[in-house]
Amino acid sequence: MNQPTSTTGNANTGHELNQLAEDAHALLAATAGVAGEKVGEARQRLTAALDRAKAMAGQVRDKAVAGAKVADETVRANPYQAIAIGIGAGLLAGYLLGRRCGSKCD
Secondary structure, three states, rough: OOOOOOOOOHHHHHHHHHHHOOOOOOOHHHHOOOOOOOHHHHHHHHHHHHHHHHHHHHHHHHHHHHHHHHHHHHEEEEHHHHHHHHHHHHHHHHHHHHHHHOOOOO
């Protein structure tokens, strides 16, 4: 019930990263029969980069989920403070944007 939801931007980014990984794996498969020292080195570097990217993506996802859980718990424990902070941030942003625009935004 309290599952974090992803926005369209996050879903698109994840899809693009998955597509990139699939393309890289397809490239590796296509060059499997190609001989040559430089091709072999390039395949090794690409494989290592893919492994690092997967590990990094997993760490980022884990940290984001942990941060969302902490934020959710904090808001549920202190709902009135969370509302007050949100209102204060909105007022401050409105004030700063209002000062910035002034008569230029007409």
